Amino acid sequence: MHSIASSPGGQVGVLLRHWRDLRRKSQLELSFDTGVSQRHLSFIEVGRSAPSRQMLIDIATALDMPLRDRNTLLLAGGYAPIYPDGAWDGPEMRSITKALERMLRQHEPFPALVMDRYWTVLMTNRSAPRFFSRFTDLSARKAPRNMLHLVFDPDGLRPCIADWPSVAESLIQRVHREAVGRVIDDRTKALLAALMAYPDVEPAWASLAAADIQGPTPVIPIGLVKDGRVLNYFSLVTTVGTPRTVAAQELRIECMVPADEATEALHAELMGEEPA
Numbered sequence: 001m002h003s004i005a006s007s008p009g010g011q012v013g014v015l016l017r018h019w020r021d022l023r024r025k026s027q028l029e030l031s032f033d034t035g036v037s038q039r040h041l042s043f044i045e046v047g048r049s050a051p052s053r054q055m056l057i058d059i060a061t062a063l064d065m066p067l068r069d070r071n072t073l074l075l076a077g078g079y080a081p082i083y084p085d086g087a088w089d090g091p092e093m094r095s096i097t098k099a100l101e102r103m104l105r106q107h108e109p110f111p112a113l114v115m116d117r118y119w120t121v122l123m124t125n126r127s128a129p130r131f132f133s134r135f136t137d138l139s140a141r142k143a144p145r146n147m148l149h150l151v152f153d154p155d156g157l158r159p160c161i162a163d164w165p166s167v168a169e170s171l172i173q174r175v176h177r178e179a180v181g182r183v184i185d186d187r188t189k190a191l192l193a194a195l196m197a198y199p200d201v202e203p204a205w206a207s208l209a210a211a212d213i214q215g216p217t218p219v220i221p222i223g224l225v226k227d228g229r230v231l232n233y234f235s236l237v238t239t240v241g242t243p244r245t246v247a248a249q250e251l252r253i254e255c256m257v258p259a260d261e262a263t264e265a266l267h268a269e270l271m272g273e274e275p276a
Contacts, residue, residue, distance in 0.1 A: 010047035011076040012056070017045050019063045022183060033062035053079045066183065068246045088122055088247040096240060096248055097123075103238075107255050109271055117179070117250040118191055119148045127271065131256075134270055135160040135224060147254075148175070148191065152198045162223030162230050169205045172196075178237070178252070221259065231266050232259040 031038040043049035056077050060070040071081035084092055104112045104125035111128035113121050136156050150156040161167050223230045233256045243249035258264040
């Protein structure tokens with residue numbers, strides 16, 4: 001029986017050409033990176049050669065493929081996936097979720113939350129829902145909530161965000177920059193389409209973002225207006241280092257920090273707490 005990869009136009013070849021195009025690598029460049037001859041890579045891509053499991057792993061590593069897509073490549077080659085793809089709060093993630101809980105607690109009294117790759121909120125510290133409830137009715141939104149929809153929805157945080165168009169455009173660009181493996185998958189495309197469908201969202205924001213994908217931005221400014229006063233925050237975005245599971249790679253921890261002393265004082269007043 002022939003594997004999928006050994007048939008002409010097999011799925012492995014399609015996937016490899018797709019990822020080479022995404023990474024803008026020629027067969028020659030990929031050959032240098034993997035130690036696999038250019039001729040052999042050519043045979044794999046046209047379905048004339050079936051690569052070994054280790055060769056697929058080496059190629060996926062050279063192409064910086066996300067773990068989820070590495071599993072897909074292995075399956076296409078007839079091999080079992082090697083990266084666990086369980087729930088973000090599954091047993092194998094216990095040590096990571098405990099560390100995340102500790103990080104969230106330590107960021108009090110400022111908001112901190114953990115999101116998946118599609119900006120769905122998975123965990124928060126105590127301050128996060130209390131803080132956002134000062135600006136919008138969170139109880140009207142069914143959990144799990146999505147932070148991007150909360151920001152773009154005219155019935156969400158949007159009326160309270162200073163210079164909303166600038167913030168919204170920067171978030172569209174963040175979705176592109178921070179996509180796992182720098183790849184916009186189908187669900188991310190659907191999320192972007194939903195955001196672009198909100199009122200007063202400029203189509204040019206999407207084209208600008210797609211044309212200028214750069215490295216992750218460490219500081220993202222945002223101002224929130226309460227009783228005529230603006231509270232300015234920036235976010236620190238953290239990911240799990242050297243992940244070995246799909247869920248771990250796709251987690252994002254976002255911690256909001258006051259951008260100035262005036263905001264820190266206003267934050268304490270807003271939350272009914274003494275300044276740190």
